[in-house]
Amino acid sequence: MSKKIFSGVVAVCLNPALDVTGSLASLNSGTLNRVSDSDVFAAGKGINVAKVLANLGAQTTVTGFLGEENANAFERLFSDNKIIDAMIRVPGSCRNNIKLSQHDGLTTEINFPGFSVPPSALDALGHTLSRLAQEHDLFVISGSLPSGISPVRLAGWIHFLCSLGKTVYFDSSGEALSSGINAKPALIKPNQEEFSEWLGEPDGSITDFRNYSQRLMATGIENVVVSLGDEGAVWLRHGEWIKCDALDVDIVSTVGAGDSLLAGFCWGYLQGWSQQKTFRFAIALSASAVSQVGVGVSDITDITRRVSEVNLSPI
Numbered sequence: 001m002s003k004k005i006f007s008g009v010v011a012v013c014l015n016p017a018l019d020v021t022g023s024l025a026s027l028n029s030g031t032l033n034r035v036s037d038s039d040v041f042a043a044g045k046g047i048n049v050a051k052v053l054a055n056l057g058a059q060t061t062v063t064g065f066l067g068e069e070n071a072n073a074f075e076r077l078f079s080d081n082k083i084i085d086a087m088i089r090v091p092g093s094c095r096n097n098i099k100l101s102q103h104d105g106l107t108t109e110i111n112f113p114g115f116s117v118p119p120s121a122l123d124a125l126g127h128t129l130s131r132l133a134q135e136h137d138l139f140v141i142s143g144s145l146p147s148g149i150s151p152v153r154l155a156g157w158i159h160f161l162c163s164l165g166k167t168v169y170f171d172s173s174g175e176a177l178s179s180g181i182n183a184k185p186a187l188i189k190p191n192q193e194e195f196s197e198w199l200g201e202p203d204g205s206i207t208d209f210r211n212y213s214q215r216l217m218a219t220g221i222e223n224v225v226v227s228l229g230d231e232g233a234v235w236l237r238h239g240e241w242i243k244c245d246a247l248d249v250d251i252v253s254t255v256g257a258g259d260s261l262l263a264g265f266c267w268g269y270l271q272g273w274s275q276q277k278t279f280r281f282a283i284a285l286s287a288s289a290v291s292q293v294g295v296g297v298s299d300i301t302d303i304t305r306r307v308s309e310v311n312l313s314p315i
């Protein structure tokens, strides 16, 4: 019997955040800094991925947890972007994360701890994932874990989805990354620093990434993408290792660049694109993300135009 193909995507955000952004000429520690152009965005990695995918035209559902005390900012984002809300409300507030961009393009981020997730909400998420799995193939899980969710619990959810034959794309860091890797999602997307930390090689090189990625592939992870900031990204798939250079753009804020890149991989998967077409598109999408504050697709024609400028090479 052929596998039923579903068109939508589920983005899982366990630890959403209100990103409080500001720009300033330069940030000086230990003294007063005055910020201009301040804004507040309903964000968090999974929610950023969902917003980009919804803007591209994907039927997008978000699940995970929302603090009930400031859920309204997120609810507005979901309704403005036609995102289906399957988030579980928990007591307390989503965290505020501070994102300060200097005029030279350097961004300083301060991420706070979020709410604590009660055990009953963990069960509720399990049920929600099970329900959504009846009508979706692609799940993207990204971001850190709030208090109350252990890395082992996260791995359990990934394992559960994979055991149902679902495609799970995964982006996290630290212990959550290690634990999630053990559950063998279809794709992981650490950045250079996160992957180096996981390898235990503080200055991991592309050769190190390649060697370890080959080993991960042997365990069943089909795709390893390592994002390299202004150097682009590398992607190992089916033994083929390719690199895309980043596009040359004026940097406004790098916050959410990795989320846009991951959304590009999801979009390529949903469209059934080749590896090369998907990679070029994802890089162009992330380039557009760094030239704005916050994530989202405001000009798809510009992104499509820039796809052909992306330099891709086997390495």
Ligand SMILES: Nc1ncnc2c1ncn2[C@@H]1O[C@H](COP(=O)(O)OP(=O)(O)OP(=O)(O)O)[C@@H](O)[C@H]1O
Pocket (backbone or CB within 6 Å): 190, 191, 192, 227, 228, 229, 230, 231, 232, 233, 245, 246, 247, 248, 249, 251, 254, 255, 256, 257, 258, 259, 260, 261, 282, 283, 286, 287, 290
């Ligand atoms: N300075 C830059 N110039 C051009 N493109 C960039 C720049 N920084 C990032 N990008 C693009 O964004 C992609 C993801 O960037 P990065 O590796 O910084 O992700 P990340 O650390 O996961 O980001 P975040 O956690 O903020 O979402 C890169 O692969 C690249 O295509």
Ligand SMILES: O=P(O)(O)OC[C@@]1(O)O[C@H](CO)[C@@H](O)[C@@H]1O
Pocket (backbone or CB within 6 Å): 015, 017, 019, 043, 044, 045, 048, 097, 109, 111, 142, 143, 144, 145, 173, 255, 256, 257, 258, 259
């Ligand atoms: O603390 P986490 O979950 O690792 O990252 C959260 C975060 O830094 O990631 C997004 C950018 O990728 C921001 O919107 C958000 O504040």
